[in-house]
Amino acid sequence: MSNKDFxxxxxxxxxxxxxxxxxxxQEAYDDNxxxxxxxxRSSGGSFDADGDLxxxxxxxxxxxxxxxxQAPVEPEEDEWAQDGDFSEAPAQDGSYDQTEEVDYGDPGExxxxxxxxxxxxxxAQGEYPEEGEEEDAxxxxxxxxxxxxLKMPNFFGKFYDLYFAPVLHKELVEEPMDPDxxxxxRRKTKGQIFKEVYLPPILVCVSLILVLxxxxxxxxxxxxxxxxxxxxxxxxxxxxxxxxxxLEAQSQEIVxxxxxxxxxxxxxxxxxxxxxxGDLTQHPDIASxxxxxxxxxxxxxxxxxPTLIPNLxxxxxxxxxxxxxxxxxxxxxxxKNFVTTxxxxxxxxxxxxxxxxxxxxxxxxxxxxDLEGNEKFMVKSxxxxxxxxxxxxxxxxxxxxxxxxDGDGDGKADAKGxxxxxxxxxxxxxxxxxxxxxxxxxxxxxxxxxxPILEDFISQHPDFCYQGARAILAVxxxxxxxxxxxxxxxxxxxxxxxxxxxxxxxxxxxxALRDKGYTIACYTYKxxxxxxxxxxxxxxxxxxxxxxxxxxxxQVDTFVFAKQSRLTDYGDGNAAFRAMYTSGFRYFISNDQSxxxxxxxxxxxxxxxxxxxxxxxxxxxQFSGLFDxxxxxxxxxxxxxxxx
Numbered sequence: 001m002s003n004k005d006f007x008x009x010x011x012x013x014x015x016x017x018x019x020x021x022x023x024x025x026q027e028a029y030d031d032n033x034x035x036x037x038x039x040x041r042s043s044g045g046s047f048d049a050d051g052d053l054x055x056x057x058x059x060x061x062x063x064x065x066x067x068x069x070q071a072p073v074e075p076e077e078d079e080w081a082q083d084g085d086f087s088e089a090p091a092q093d094g095s096y097d098q099t100e101e102v103d104y105g106d107p108g109e110x111x112x113x114x115x116x117x118x119x120x121x122x123x124a125q126g127e128y129p130e131e132g133e134e135e136d137a138x139x140x141x142x143x144x145x146x147x148x149x150l151k152m153p154n155f156f157g158k159f160y161d162l163y164f165a166p167v168l169h170k171e172l173v174e175e176p177m178d179p180d181x182x183x184x185x186r187r188k189t190k191g192q193i194f195k196e197v198y199l200p201p202i203l204v205c206v207s208l209i210l211v212l213x214x215x216x217x218x219x220x221x222x223x224x225x226x227x228x229x230x231x232x233x234x235x236x237x238x239x240x241x242x243x244x245x246x247l248e249a250q251s252q253e254i255v256x257x258x259x260x261x262x263x264x265x266x267x268x269x270x271x272x273x274x275x276x277x278g279d280l281t282q283h284p285d286i287a288s289x290x291x292x293x294x295x296x297x298x299x300x301x302x303x304x305x306p307t308l309i310p311n312l313x314x315x316x317x318x319x320x321x322x323x324x325x326x327x328x329x330x331x332x333x334x335x336k337n338f339v340t341t342x343x344x345x346x347x348x349x350x351x352x353x354x355x356x357x358x359x360x361x362x363x364x365x366x367x368x369x370d371l372e373g374n375e376k377f378m379v380k381s382x383x384x385x386x387x388x389x390x391x392x393x394x395x396x397x398x399x400x401x402x403x404x405x406d407g408d409g410d411g412k413a414d415a416k417g418x419x420x421x422x423x424x425x426x427x428x429x430x431x432x433x434x435x436x437x438x439x440x441x442x443x444x445x446x447x448x449x450x451x452p453i454l455e456d457f458i459s460q461h462p463d464f465c466y467q468g469a470r471a472i473l474a475v476x477x478x479x480x481x482x483x484x485x486x487x488x489x490x491x492x493x494x495x496x497x498x499x500x501x502x503x504x505x506x507x508x509x510x511x512a513l514r515d516k517g518y519t520i521a522c523y524t525y526k527x528x529x530x531x532x533x534x535x536x537x538x539x540x541x542x543x544x545x546x547x548x549x550x551x552x553x554x555q556v557d558t559f560v561f562a563k564q565s566r567l568t569d570y571g572d573g574n575a576a577f578r579a580m581y582t583s584g585f586r587y588f589i590s591n592d593q594s595x596x597x598x599x600x601x602x603x604x605x606x607x608x609x610x611x612x613x614x615x616x617x618x619x620x621x622q623f624s625g626l627f628d629x630x631x632x633x634x635x636x637x638x639x640x641x642x643x644x
């Protein structure tokens with residue numbers, strides 16, 4: 001195709017996306033375009049056959065390229081554009097498809113694949129052929145830049161073209177034209193590149209981060225609020241449940257205590273306890289229990305003659321009869337005067353089966369104080385179910401004397417003892433137990449004497465105990481109480497520390513016994529028979545009691561006569577009685593073969609029935625109606641019980 005054949009109607013806008021109204025294109029081509037040609041083009045005229053097409057293109061004659069030279073040739077790295085050489089860069093407007101290769105056409109024809117905005121750099125390597133040079137020289141191929149086509153939604157496409165395409169394809173960014181050299185574009189400064197290329201996406205990213213932070217923070221706040229609300233709701237629920245559980249636990253405790261009181265025939269206190277929960281209409285189960293107690297209370301009958309209440313009296317119990325009998329000095333006395341732990345357990349069972357209920361003085365004696373401070377005693381009714389009968393229990397010599405438990409005489413219990421417990425203790429569960437050292441020297445804690453056996457029996461048979469009554473425990477003082485050597489004589493014989501420890505132990509067990517309901521009584525200070533002593537001797541013994549024992553266990557008002565003695569005269573004219581009365585004693589218990597209780601205005605006296613090996617075997621009639629001695633006695637270990 002020759003210059004004369006050039007079609008002036010060729011549409012550059014359609015072919016190359018050239019927009020002659022674009023400000024950027026006008027700036028790029030004002031100095032390189034022939035006004036005459038542009039005027040011809042704009043007026044729709046045609047080019048003269050003799051017109052210089054090279055003037056129009058500002059390139060001169062295009063060199064002839066052979067057919068073979070059109071094949072792509074891999075250029076050397078340094079043959080491409082040098083510093084500032086943008087002659088091979090595509091048009092800035094990016095209006096054509098960058099993935100399509102440029103068609104150079106046949107030699108001698110006008111190359112329609114060259115964009116009209118292409119600028120040739122005079123300083124670039126590779127000059128145009130001079131006159132006389134062979135036009136058939138192979139032409140170096142232009143650099144082809146192929147970019148992948150991105151297919152995405154319109155919004156994201158624009159966003160990508162605006163912010164990320166310049167970053168990813170920096171080689172497409174056109175430098176501004178140098179005013180001193182219109183054909184050479186000025187290299188952009190780092191600041192311009194940063195502001196135009198990097199700053200916008202940075203701002204966008206920062207904005208996105210801020211937005212995301214806000215969104216995440218808002219979501220976190222919502223989640224936290226919901227979590228806190230849920231926790232508060234759970235806490236309220238737990239509090240409600242906890243309160244309900246506490247109320248339920250309190251109700252159960254109240255019912256349990258009421259049942260214990262009712263089991264001991266104290267229906268008035270049991271009903272009072274149930275009513276402490278409040279409105280019984282809200283507690284139908286408790287209301288039903290109250291009605292049950294009212295019915296049981298109405299069925300109680302009065303025991304008509306409290307003066308005939310028997311008092312069964314025991315010494316401390318023998319755990320091992322074989323060891324007791326082996327004592328050459330006291331073995332016969334043990335067999336005659338003492339009862340074993342096994343025999344005592346059998347007696348309790350028989351008493352229970354025969355309808356007996358354990359009572360104490362508080363069960364049937366009312367003590368009132370007049371305006372002058374004097375006590376006055378009166379009988380009060382014992383209300384029991386039909387067929388039930390009252391009985392009292394007493395244990396004496398609850399000291400665990402050294403001759404019973406200390407075989408080597410060093411002041412401490414040992415395996416050479418005579419088979420008795422050596423002291424009362426409070427175990428880890430708060431229960432009262434007896435400490436015992438067996439023949440092998442092992443220290444054991446358990447039901448080895450009267451008190452722990454009785455407590456265990458009451459726990460299994462709560463209806464054996466009338467309104468919390470317990471037994472009477474009588475102690476002497478010359479060797480301490482309850483197995484604790486709290487006599488001051490032990491200070492010099494052992495040590496002050498030992499004495500202090502013994503006193504502390506005695507006080508602990510005394511408080512525990514009183515809390516259970518036991519009555520602590522005086523058994524004289526030296527285990528003497530007061531019926532055979534003068535008033536002065538009695539006074540001296542009671543002074544020792546006051547100085548050695550009262551400071552440990554406190555004041556007591558019950559006196560048990562030792563060694564089967566008694567007073568015959570309880571009048572003010574009897575100096576012996578007056579000495580005992582002024583010492584604070586109001587209840588006097590002596591021993592006899594028949595039960596008798598006498599309630600006077602100023603004192604109460606009673607007989608106790610001694611339960612011993614001798615009496616059970618040789619005077620069994622004393623216990624008729626109470627228990628069967630033949631079923632109780634352990635003759636296999638006792639052998640023949642001595643008499644006299």
